[in-house]
Amino acid sequence: MACYGSSCREILLRTRLDCRNLSELKSNKAIFVCHHAPVPCQIWFSCKGCLIRTRSDEIGSHLAGVVPLSSKTNKVTSFLQHHKEDADKDVKITVSEFEENMVHGQNLTHSMTGDGSSLYLPHSMTGDGSSLYLPSSSQDSPFSSSVDFLAEASETFYLKEINSRSYMEDLLKKQRQELEKMKNKHNQIVKELQLVQNQKLSLERKFMENCSTEEELEEKIIQAVKLLISFKGKRDLLWKEQERALRESHKFQKMVKEDVCAMHVSHSFDISFSEIIEATRTFDPSMKIGEGRFGSVYKGIIHHVKVAIKMLPSCGSQSDSDFEHKAEILSRVRHPNLVTLLCACTESRSLIYEYLENGSLEDHLAGHLKSRSLPWQLRLRIASEICSALIFLHAHKSSIVHGNLKLSNILLDANFVSKISDLGIKNFQNGENPCGKNDLEASIYLEPEYVDGRHVTESDVYSFGIILLQLLTARPASSIIRDMRCAMEVGNVSTVLDHSAGDWPLEQVELLAFLALRCCEEKRLNQPDLVAEVWPVIEPMRDLCTLSCLGSTSSRLDLTAQQRIPSNFVCPIFQEVMKDPHIAADGFTYEGDAIKGWLNSGHKTSPMTNLQLDHCDLLPNYALYYAIQEWQQRS
Numbered sequence: 001m002a003c004y005g006s007s008c009r010e011i012l013l014r015t016r017l018d019c020r021n022l023s024e025l026k027s028n029k030a031i032f033v034c035h036h037a038p039v040p041c042q043i044w045f046s047c048k049g050c051l052i053r054t055r056s057d058e059i060g061s062h063l064a065g066v067v068p069l070s071s072k073t074n075k076v077t078s079f080l081q082h083h084k085e086d087a088d089k090d091v092k093i094t095v096s097e098f099e100e101n102m103v104h105g106q107n108l109t110h111s112m113t114g115d116g117s118s119l120y121l122p123h124s125m126t127g128d129g130s131s132l133y134l135p136s137s138s139q140d141s142p143f144s145s146s147v148d149f150l151a152e153a154s155e156t157f158y159l160k161e162i163n164s165r166s167y168m169e170d171l172l173k174k175q176r177q178e179l180e181k182m183k184n185k186h187n188q189i190v191k192e193l194q195l196v197q198n199q200k201l202s203l204e205r206k207f208m209e210n211c212s213t214e215e216e217l218e219e220k221i222i223q224a225v226k227l228l229i230s231f232k233g234k235r236d237l238l239w240k241e242q243e244r245a246l247r248e249s250h251k252f253q254k255m256v257k258e259d260v261c262a263m264h265v266s267h268s269f270d271i272s273f274s275e276i277i278e279a280t281r282t283f284d285p286s287m288k289i290g291e292g293r294f295g296s297v298y299k300g301i302i303h304h305v306k307v308a309i310k311m312l313p314s315c316g317s318q319s320d321s322d323f324e325h326k327a328e329i330l331s332r333v334r335h336p337n338l339v340t341l342l343c344a345c346t347e348s349r350s351l352i353y354e355y356l357e358n359g360s361l362e363d364h365l366a367g368h369l370k371s372r373s374l375p376w377q378l379r380l381r382i383a384s385e386i387c388s389a390l391i392f393l394h395a396h397k398s399s400i401v402h403g404n405l406k407l408s409n410i411l412l413d414a415n416f417v418s419k420i421s422d423l424g425i426k427n428f429q430n431g432e433n434p435c436g437k438n439d440l441e442a443s444i445y446l447e448p449e450y451v452d453g454r455h456v457t458e459s460d461v462y463s464f465g466i467i468l469l470q471l472l473t474a475r476p477a478s479s480i481i482r483d484m485r486c487a488m489e490v491g492n493v494s495t496v497l498d499h500s501a502g503d504w505p506l507e508q509v510e511l512l513a514f515l516a517l518r519c520c521e522e523k524r525l526n527q528p529d530l531v532a533e534v535w536p537v538i539e540p541m542r543d544l545c546t547l548s549c550l551g552s553t554s555s556r557l558d559l560t561a562q563q564r565i566p567s568n569f570v571c572p573i574f575q576e577v578m579k580d581p582h583i584a585a586d587g588f589t590y591e592g593d594a595i596k597g598w599l600n601s602g603h604k605t606s607p608m609t610n611l612q613l614d615h616c617d618l619l620p621n622y623a624l625y626y627a628i629q630e631w632q633q634r635s
């Protein structure tokens, strides 16, 4: 028997009895209990089911009372169950219990627990205050019965313990499984947490990057805004400068117009010879443009206007008034595609024309100029312009016939707008006809029926046919009709085309070639009518060219003329870029003021074709207006 510290509120009783020596108690506790328990208490010491000693052996007392075990069974069992913690462990009786039993003089029964340990049972446990009788090892001794009972109880207890243990083990197993699950879950959560932390880190990194990008962008925005502000300032300045320049330009244009008007109004050849000398720097060779059958041509500036001065040879019998009169009549014939006769100098028999900067069609098609070859779009447009001018002339009340139409007389202005020159020049020749058969070059353009020396409109149609063929082929006029006819017969116009003009639209080309050959018919009667047959074919081609030029930024026409003013932006009457374009009944677009002025002055015909207008209504051409605006902003 062992006792753990007196401060401990419980006494652990354990009997370690040596069965080999039954006469002596070895356990100090047992000895203590034996000595200190109240005398009336009966104490049995047992070991492994054997009664080894009673206190009577020690103190010579005898049993105070024997209580039959059977009547006490329940209470003992419950006591045992109550106090037994584990079969292998000690049985505990609290000090208070023990002392109480000691104080009240209750008997303690020291009983076996089945494993050799001993137990004191207070008498109170028997329920009636009598002490527990534990029979001896003999069959019928009370101690022996007690041991059986204890064994039985222990067995029951053991079984219950086993059940409880298996239950506990199951429980434990489940709890372990739960724990395992929890662990797995925990691990999973830890992993997820790790993942989230990684994501958080990368997000933080991105956030930092974004922050720095944002700062950079902000910086850039600030710089861009500063730039914008400075650009706006510059733009405002430029606008002001542009306005000022425009005002000056308008002023200048007004001056020029006034000068030109002054020339027109006078119509009296008030250009003196000294002015001609001044303009030509005394006929400086560097001012000479060329020499024709009707005289030399010089360039010069008169009244701020660039002009071409044609010095006619002295006209013999032709009087000054005759010269002046003829010049005056010619100067009144105005068309956008006719070179305008501005004034004349009777003194020197000079005719002063508007100056066209881009030379003649002959120069371009014969490759005399170093500039690029004319693209097909421009050639088709030129064809329509010449046709338009001829229709205008032929529709004139006196039916004006040019009579000297050829490539060298088709001039191109700064915008590559074509104009027919030398109109009526033959009227200044006395008697002799400069376009006689002896002039080989000029004769090629003459119709075969030209025999009587009298030109008729059909002569111009024939010449126009030759010019059309030359525009298509750029071949010499001498063999051009034959060449084209051959090509048409074998159905291969392409072989005679001038491919330096680009990819011709063959469908249109064939139409035009067919029309040109009809113009070149030997019999006048077989020639087509310009208004009824030629114009309806050529006009759509002109529109096609305009679309093609506008649509294709890479076209060669653009290369040559885009930097210049697009011809359709220029008013055919004012010859200026239009500010307020209006479409008239003839389908042409004019500057609003120009066409209104034309109509208000009593004209009922088209300024372009001289044909009667169906009506005098005008329609604003907004599409062209916006195109001009856009172009002006770009350039």
Ligand SMILES: Nc1ncnc2c1ncn2[C@@H]1O[C@H](COP(=O)(O)OP(=O)(O)OP(=O)(O)O)[C@@H](O)[C@H]1O
Pocket (backbone or CB within 6 Å): 289, 290, 291, 292, 293, 294, 295, 296, 297, 308, 310, 339, 353, 354, 355, 356, 357, 359, 360, 404, 408, 409, 411, 421, 422, 442
């Ligand atoms: N208004 C003009 N602007 C610019 N150049 C012109 C003008 N008129 C004529 N020329 C140029 O002057 C040159 C001579 O022209 P001109 O009309 O006198 O002779 P031609 O047309 O060559 O032959 P022809 O005398 O048979 O008509 C040509 O090269 C022509 O391009």
